[in-house]
Amino acid sequence: MSDLAAVSSYWLLFAKGLGTTIWISWLALLIGSVVGGILAHLRLVPARPVRAVVVGYVELFRSIPPLMLFFGSYYGVSYALGLNLSPFVAATVALSLHASSMMSEVIRGGLQSVDSGQWAAGRASGMTNLQILSLVVWPQSFRVALPPAVGVYIATLKDTAVASVIGYVELTRSGLIVRENTGSSFLVFVIIAAMYFVVCYAISQLGAYWERRFRIVGHK
Amino acid sequence: MSATNDSSELVRIDGLVKRFGHRVVLDQIDLTVHAGEVVVLVGPSGTGKSTLLRCINALEDFQEGSVLFEGKPVGRGRAALAARRRVGMIFQSFNLYPHLTALQNVTLAPVKVHGVDKKEAESRARELFAKVRLEHRADAYPTQLSGGEQQRVAIARALATRPSLLLFDEPTSALDPETVGDVLSVMEQLAREGRTMVIVTHEIGFARRVGHRIVFMDGGRIVEEGRPADIIDNAKAERARQFFGSILRG
Numbered sequence: 001m002s003d004l005a006a007v008s009s010y011w012l013l014f015a016k017g018l019g020t021t022i023w024i025s026w027l028a029l030l031i032g033s034v035v036g037g038i039l040a041h042l043r044l045v046p047a048r049p050v051r052a053v054v055v056g057y058v059e060l061f062r063s064i065p066p067l068m069l070f071f072g073s074y075y076g077v078s079y080a081l082g083l084n085l086s087p088f089v090a091a092t093v094a095l096s097l098h099a100s101s102m103m104s105e106v107i108r109g110g111l112q113s114v115d116s117g118q119w120a121a122g123r124a125s126g127m128t129n130l131q132i133l134s135l136v137v138w139p140q141s142f143r144v145a146l147p148p149a150v151g152v153y154i155a156t157l158k159d160t161a162v163a164s165v166i167g168y169v170e171l172t173r174s175g176l177i178v179r180e181n182t183g184s185s186f187l188v189f190v191i192i193a194a195m196y197f198v199v200c201y202a203i204s205q206l207g208a209y210w211e212r213r214f215r216i217v218g219h220k
Numbered sequence: 221m222s223a224t225n226d227s228s229e230l231v232r233i234d235g236l237v238k239r240f241g242h243r244v245v246l247d248q249i250d251l252t253v254h255a256g257e258v259v260v261l262v263g264p265s266g267t268g269k270s271t272l273l274r275c276i277n278a279l280e281d282f283q284e285g286s287v288l289f290e291g292k293p294v295g296r297g298r299a300a301l302a303a304r305r306r307v308g309m310i311f312q313s314f315n316l317y318p319h320l321t322a323l324q325n326v327t328l329a330p331v332k333v334h335g336v337d338k339k340e341a342e343s344r345a346r347e348l349f350a351k352v353r354l355e356h357r358a359d360a361y362p363t364q365l366s367g368g369e370q371q372r373v374a375i376a377r378a379l380a381t382r383p384s385l386l387l388f389d390e391p392t393s394a395l396d397p398e399t400v401g402d403v404l405s406v407m408e409q410l411a412r413e414g415r416t417m418v419i420v421t422h423e424i425g426f427a428r429r430v431g432h433r434i435v436f437m438d439g440g441r442i443v444e445e446g447r448p449a450d451i452i453d454n455a456k457a458e459r460a461r462q463f464f465g466s467i468l469r470g
Contacts, residue, residue: 117315124277125329125381126305135332139319216319217361 006182007191010174017174018195024170025157027092032099032156033107033149039100040107054104061101066159069094074166087168095156095163102152110145111137143214150207154200161196171195228254229291230385230416231276236285238271245271246282247440253418255384258411260427260448261420263437264463269420270312270389272437276418277307277387290384305333308378312390314370316362322349322373323358326380334381341380348376352406368399372406379410386410388419424467428452436460 039054061069074090077083085093114137122132164173175192179185231253238246246268253259261269274280275287278300287294294303316325326345330336336344349355352372362370371391378386388407392400404426411417411430421427427434427448434451436444436459444457452468455461 117311117313118317120279120311121315121317123279124304124307124309126301126333127329128301131332135328136317217364
């Protein structure tokens, strides 16, 4: 198996690619959660125009395939605005746009799962809206939003593979480089597929652990 | 409306009108509640009793008239917050916080809203659990409690902020028949202590026994009010006689 020897001599490139994939997917998840969280809360605002803008954003960016978002933020932004975004920045923007639209819906679902009686109880005891959110609503909606949020993260992690098309060297791109240098396609794809699987599986398990950890006593 | 100097007036509602769109839900309501009084709102479903109750602590807004609590308009914003901090409310569906234990449910508002020291709030909460006869359930979560137990925790929660007024919104309507009595007896005890209470309920026997005044509502209006015996047995309005007749026969 000289293939294996040749391919494994690139272990550092695989490791770097994996690290980059994890790093940029976390970054996109973080930005996506913050932006998505803000959007989800804006949807609770009574003013119709505010909600309309949020709905427009969410529907737009979750309808566009990630591939187009990568092209759009790399080539499109430089073309339209004359900005020269690096592949890293362009990939982060593209992933964050997509992740924020998905997270917005996940968080909205969590917020809306909390019974209106909870708001009434909080208000009746003289809490401010921020106190009701932080003491009553967020702790309950977090538990509801966690499982689908794990799903969004896994989807985001896999979407990072598309960043290879704008020349960003993440795990898939690293594999393609090794493939060109060694000529070994099958083995390379098996290795990177296994690496994606291990990371996604670990995230799923972590999510399942958190679900158990934060379960409300007596709830399913 | 002229302001009065009657210091025992805890709640004063004048000419209150509430609409949902074009539908009038509350129509020209005048109601005064004095300190130490137990006022029971009764009437058919959908006549605005709960909505009126929720206007007193500004959970509902209204279009005309005024609601004074302890002499101040409840209104919106800070005024609403200030009023709510002096009023305790008990809901039909309990609305306990499911992610907190019974004890944490009771200490949350004292600690976070009123700035009471946590230890102090806990020892006060334990006294309240004794009062509602749930000393042994303080560390249970709401879903581990029966409906009647949950409602008694909710009463303890409402009492924990030392309110000057208690509002009960159909407190026994969601309960199994055998636990209704436990909740009513706690409420009766609170009435004996001289607490000011406004209660929406269909428990006519309780209203007769515990209420100082019965307010009969229909179609968003107060039709008749007076001492329990006068209203329940000798209502002047035809609508009220029908209502109590059907309930007492039932």
